[in-house]
Amino acid sequence: MHKVERNEAPQELVEKNNIINQNIDNYDINKEWxxxxxxxxKKETLNRLKEMFKGCCAYCESKFDDNSYPQIDHFKPKSLFPEFCFDYNNMNYSCEKCNMYKRDKYDEMLINPSCDNPEEHMRFKGVYLTSLDERGNVTLDLFGINLEDRLEKKKEKYNTIREKIETITNVLKEITTNVNCFNEQVKTLLDINIKDIEKAFDISSEYSTMVKHNFENDYKYIQSIMKKLETL
Ligand SMILES: [Zn+2]
Structure with a gap:
């Protein structure tokens, strides 16, 4: 989970929210929804949220395929806070699993990635997101992020990146002991792998916060060696 800056709501949604809130007692909010x-x-709203969260679930950072559909999550559930049902600022882009685990639960301590900085409260150790404080604890429990059946894709990504980092660092070690190894072929191999790593750190990539927390130092090391090699 990482912080995301909110974008603007669709104007039509702002108007709808205003109309409903002028006389909320007259509406059956579930029916309206x-x-x-x-x-x-709704499609436009979902697209706007997709843009804001770069196509990743706001909570677990998974991406969507043919078998999974993005949903609008009401951060403050509409059953408890009907006044925020059509408030764009209360909406996050969510996968079915996060939305399902959270359901109608709410806690004041819960971390909202579009308001709070989740990385101040939680940090990845391997594929597990661990809490740094009570807010982190509450959030991890409520979204069921570390449940075993949800870790498979994360493990795959973790292993792919770890292997690429190992390949790169091994090649770099060889080059630093014998700079003559640094030929065009090796350079191309390094470039391809480094581009993949760079992409995995980008927030539009699936599980980018996991990649960042686990491999940030390795990536910095690789960048510093590459910089030195460029001057040769
Ligand atoms: Zn999710």
Whole structure:
């Protein structure tokens, strides 16, 4: 989980939210929401959220494939806070699993990646997100992020990046002992692997915070050696 800057709400949604909140007692919020789910405005809202979260789930940072669909998560559940049901600032881009584990639960301590900085409260150790304080604890429990059945894809990503880092550092070690090894072929191999690593750190990549917390130092080391090699 990492911090995300909120973008602007679709104007039509802002207007809808205003209308409803002028007289909220007159509305059955669940009915209003289920009407909304089949509209173009819902599609536009989801697209705006996708843009904001770079296509990753706000909470577990998974990406979506043919078998998984993004959902709008009400950070403050609409059953407890009907007044925020159509408030864009209360909406996050979520995978089905995070949305399902969270359901109608809410806690004041819960970390919202579009307001708080999750990295101040939680940090990855391997594929497990660990808490640094009570807010981290509450958040991890509520989203079920470390449940074993949700770690498979994360483990794959972790191993792929670890292997690439190992390949690069081994090649770099060889070069530093014998600089003549640094030919065009080796340079191309390094460039390809380093580009992949760079991409994995980008927040539009799946599980980028896990990659960052585990491999930040390795990546800095690789960058510093590459800089030295460029001057040769
Ligand atoms: Zn998720």
């Amino acid at each position: 289920s009407k909304f789910t089949s509209t173009d405005l």
